[in-house]
Amino acid sequence: MPLARTEETAAMTGSSPVLTYEDVRKVAPALEAYTQNRLLGDVWKRPGLAPRDRSIVTLAALIARNQTIEMPYHFNLALDNGVKPREISEIITHLAFYAGWANAMSAVAVAEDVFAARDIGAAQLPVVSVTPLPLDEAAEAQRAAFVQDQFGASFPGVVQYTTDVLFRDLWLRPDLAPRDRSLVTVSALIANGQMAQLTPHLNRAMDNGLTQTEASEAITQLAFYVGWPNVFSAMPVAKDVFAKRPH
Amino acid sequence: MPLARTEETAAMTGSSPVLTYEDVRKVAPALEAYTQNRLLGDVWKRPGLAPRDRSIVTLAALIARNQTIEMPYHFNLALDNGVKPREISEIITHLAFYAGWANAMSAVAVAEDVFAARDIGAAQLPVVSVTPLPLDEAAEAQRAAFVQDQFGASFPGVVQYTTDVLFRDLWLRPDLAPRDRSLVTVSALIANGQMAQLTPHLNRAMDNGLTQTEASEAITQLAFYVGWPNVFSAMPVAKDVFAKRPH
Amino acid sequence: MPLARTEETAAMTGSSPVLTYEDVRKVAPALEAYTQNRLLGDVWKRPGLAPRDRSIVTLAALIARNQTIEMPYHFNLALDNGVKPREISEIITHLAFYAGWANAMSAVAVAEDVFAARDIGAAQLPVVSVTPLPLDEAAEAQRAAFVQDQFGASFPGVVQYTTDVLFRDLWLRPDLAPRDRSLVTVSALIANGQMAQLTPHLNRAMDNGLTQTEASEAITQLAFYVGWPNVFSAMPVAKDVFAKRPH
Numbered sequence: 001m002p003l004a005r006t007e008e009t010a011a012m013t014g015s016s017p018v019l020t021y022e023d024v025r026k027v028a029p030a031l032e033a034y035t036q037n038r039l040l041g042d043v044w045k046r047p048g049l050a051p052r053d054r055s056i057v058t059l060a061a062l063i064a065r066n067q068t069i070e071m072p073y074h075f076n077l078a079l080d081n082g083v084k085p086r087e088i089s090e091i092i093t094h095l096a097f098y099a100g101w102a103n104a105m106s107a108v109a110v111a112e113d114v115f116a117a118r119d120i121g122a123a124q125l126p127v128v129s130v131t132p133l134p135l136d137e138a139a140e141a142q143r144a145a146f147v148q149d150q151f152g153a154s155f156p157g158v159v160q161y162t163t164d165v166l167f168r169d170l171w172l173r174p175d176l177a178p179r180d181r182s183l184v185t186v187s188a189l190i191a192n193g194q195m196a197q198l199t200p201h202l203n204r205a206m207d208n209g210l211t212q213t214e215a216s217e218a219i220t221q222l223a224f225y226v227g228w229p230n231v232f233s234a235m236p237v238a239k240d241v242f243a244k245r246p247h
Numbered sequence: 248m249p250l251a252r253t254e255e256t257a258a259m260t261g262s263s264p265v266l267t268y269e270d271v272r273k274v275a276p277a278l279e280a281y282t283q284n285r286l287l288g289d290v291w292k293r294p295g296l297a298p299r300d301r302s303i304v305t306l307a308a309l310i311a312r313n314q315t316i317e318m319p320y321h322f323n324l325a326l327d328n329g330v331k332p333r334e335i336s337e338i339i340t341h342l343a344f345y346a347g348w349a350n351a352m353s354a355v356a357v358a359e360d361v362f363a364a365r366d367i368g369a370a371q372l373p374v375v376s377v378t379p380l381p382l383d384e385a386a387e388a389q390r391a392a393f394v395q396d397q398f399g400a401s402f403p404g405v406v407q408y409t410t411d412v413l414f415r416d417l418w419l420r421p422d423l424a425p426r427d428r429s430l431v432t433v434s435a436l437i438a439n440g441q442m443a444q445l446t447p448h449l450n451r452a453m454d455n456g457l458t459q460t461e462a463s464e465a466i467t468q469l470a471f472y473v474g475w476p477n478v479f480s481a482m483p484v485a486k487d488v489f490a491k492r493p494h
Numbered sequence: 495m496p497l498a499r500t501e502e503t504a505a506m507t508g509s510s511p512v513l514t515y516e517d518v519r520k521v522a523p524a525l526e527a528y529t530q531n532r533l534l535g536d537v538w539k540r541p542g543l544a545p546r547d548r549s550i551v552t553l554a555a556l557i558a559r560n561q562t563i564e565m566p567y568h569f570n571l572a573l574d575n576g577v578k579p580r581e582i583s584e585i586i587t588h589l590a591f592y593a594g595w596a597n598a599m600s601a602v603a604v605a606e607d608v609f610a611a612r613d614i615g616a617a618q619l620p621v622v623s624v625t626p627l628p629l630d631e632a633a634e635a636q637r638a639a640f641v642q643d644q645f646g647a648s649f650p651g652v653v654q655y656t657t658d659v660l661f662r663d664l665w666l667r668p669d670l671a672p673r674d675r676s677l678v679t680v681s682a683l684i685a686n687g688q689m690a691q692l693t694p695h696l697n698r699a700m701d702n703g704l705t706q707t708e709a710s711e712a713i714t715q716l717a718f719y720v721g722w723p724n725v726f727s728a729m730p731v732a733k734d735v736f737a738k739r740p741h
Contacts, residue, residue, distance in 0.1 A: 066559075066560075066561060088521075089521055089522045089523075089524070089525075090522075090524070092521060092522050092525060093522045093524045093525040093528070095721075096525055096528065096718075097717075097718075097721065097722055098721050098722055098723060099721045099723075100555070100559065100561070100718075100719055100720045100721040101529075101533065101564070101718050101719055102556060102559070102561035102563055102564040102719070103561070103721075104522070104525060105513055105518070105563050105564060106561070106563050107521075108513060108517060108518050108521045108522060108525070109513060109517065109563065111521045112517055112520050112521050115520065115521060116520075121520075122520075122523070125521070125522070125523060126522075126523065126524055127523060127524075128523050128524050128526075128527045150729075150730075150733075151729050151733065154706075154710060154729070154732070154733045154736055155710050155713060155714065155729055155732075155733075156710070157537075157540060157542075157710065157711060157713075157714030157717075158713060158714050158717050158725055158729065161532075161537075161714070161717060162722070165528070165532055166722065173524065188721075188723075189723055192687065192721075192723070193687065194687060194723040194724065194727065196723075196726075196727045197723040197726055197727065
């Protein structure tokens with residue numbers, strides 16, 4: 001997504017080609033118009049989901065799909081919209097596990113330039129050893145027992161790391177709120193068409209405080225950033241989640 | 248896909264590394280042979296789908312999967328095969344919606360160089376404001392009512408944009424024929440494994456004039472460009488579409 | 495995945511940005527710690543799957559998802575772990591068919607630099623014309639008849655190439671053992687979420703000698719390189735394959 005200020009961003013980040021409106025116009029004038037009028041001028045301004053949250057959804061989609069061309073702009077926009085550097089750091093770390101290690105590394109390469117240009121240093125980043133958030137031991141025990149029962153005998157490695165590294169470590173890191181961590185996860189799942197995993201994670205997101213309106217708007221945002229087909233596959237799943245939750 | 252004339256193409260486009268046969272031979276001599284003998288020397292020459300249409304299918308697959316390495320060659324080949332610059336412009340714009348905004352932007356970055364090297368300017372590109380193609384109001388009303396009924400309450404944003412931006416705007420832009428727009432959409436769906444959305448779009452493609460033979464050959468072309476697994480998932484869906492259409 | 499010796503690797507390959515631990519630390523200190531302690535210090539050292547095979551799984555995942563940023567490191571690590579240059583050459587060629595032509599070409603571009611830096615030349619690569627491995631004619635006839643029956647009338651091109659190019663040519667090339675070819679295929683399918691094709695290929699892998707423990711550990715390795723969601727979609731399919739095989 002190009003913006004009038006992308007040239008400035010390119011200079012700021014030192015990162016390579018960031019498209020300008022002029023670039024887009026030279027190939028696809030209609031796409032430039034859709035970008036300005038529909039996407040930036042309309043979707044991003046919709047009520048129901050804060051610009052900060054739209055940035056989280058968008059960053060998650062770009063990182064989960066390894067789309068580096070739009071990352072310099074969107075890392076900067078996210079920071080402008082109030083996403084904290086420590087949150088961006090945790091979003092990237094989280095997506096190493098939920099979208100694959102190399103996707104996180106591509107995001108690191110871009111974010112490093114953005115952080116350097118904005119003088120963001122270690123003091124603004126999460127430390128490695130943190131005081132974990134409190135864990136709902138009963139819910140986690142139930143989850144672990146279910147996964148152990150299903151997959152423990154066949155896939156002991158996956159089951160062990162899922163408990164030790166994901167649910168008793170990563171998810172408890174305090175520099176990204178559980179609700180935001182869930183929003184990142186749900187966005188990545190839809191971005192990559194992984195609808196089979198959407199139901200538990202959307203329920204977790206809503207348990208963590210994401211409202212139905214916010215979820216609906218996140219999916220609207222994703223239509224533009226991951227394409228209509230994945231969103232049309234996500235909607236029946238999400239609709240079913242909405243319907244089955246206690247009202 | 249490298250070709251003897253890729254060096255020329257690289258010079259022509261000013262774009263960075265375009266592989267030559269020599270590059271491929273240094274790593275995978277068998278791959279070079281498959282490329283020359285099977286892909287370029289055989290698949291591309293099959294009857295049943297014109298070279299122009301094979302270029303549209305291939306471009307759609309590359310853009311939908313963000314595979315920039317083969318784009319300089321294939322933008323040039325598409326133009327050589329008779330795909331018009333205004334059609335390429337609309338293909339990219341269309342895929343912003345059907346494969347996500349950043350994929351379109353990556354394609355813009357490559358196409359800009361190709362267009363510049365061939366002196367393709369604004370006069371050969373679609374304008375923003377066009378006289379839309381005629382709309383089948385009854386069919387569109389039926390589609391809109393179905394989507395509204397299914398998703399209107401839960402996802403008003405997606406439903407609104409689907410009607411206003413996609414079916415009453417994008418699909419009616421005249422510089423890409425509906426049959427070609429459908430071919431792009433179907434190719435992108437198969438390229439990204441989105442078989443859940445394939446049935447309505449393949450039916451729409453055939454309503455728009457794509458023949459069964461052309462659809463079969465498009466899928467044959469895609470086997471090489473998106474890999475056998477997605478094609479083997481697409482074939483049962485497409486076969487079912489073929490069987491259920493009126494003969 | 496960065497390593498202490500990535501700077502050396504970058505110099506060795508001449509390829510562009512390879513991340514160092516220092517780069518990762520500047521953005522995501524926790525990710526650096528997970529990389530060192532969990533991924534490199536733990537997962538890669540697990541019993542049940544040899545480091546050589548973990549390299550094959552990892553390379554297949556990176557190539558199938560076009561993740562060039564980690565390729566220079568992993569091509570070198572694979573060679574260090576005992577994967578032969580001719581095997582890497584065949585892995586790339588194989589994935590042209592199983593993950594799309596452009597993914598193979600991106601891998602060629604990186605591998606060319608790695609091979610050049612290590613003085614790997616034609617003598618260490620497979621030739622084009624080889625003496626094919628023996629074919630189980632009865633099993634292949636059964637496979638071909640099934641596919642012909644299902645898809646021959648609707649998709650003659652795909653069916654023809656599947657027989658002539660894949661199962662009577664590619665799969666019989668002797669420089670990559672059938673068991674390793676299957677491991678590459680299974681890894682690519684999981685990497686791209688193509689679970690609909692997993693059952694026959696996992697069975698073929700186990701027919702070709704892959705043990706259940708190795709399959710389980712390959713999936714554990716993939717959790718980190720392709721992300722948890724695809725692995726959680728693969729596990730029920732693989733568990734079912736395990737259960738239905740003769741004991």
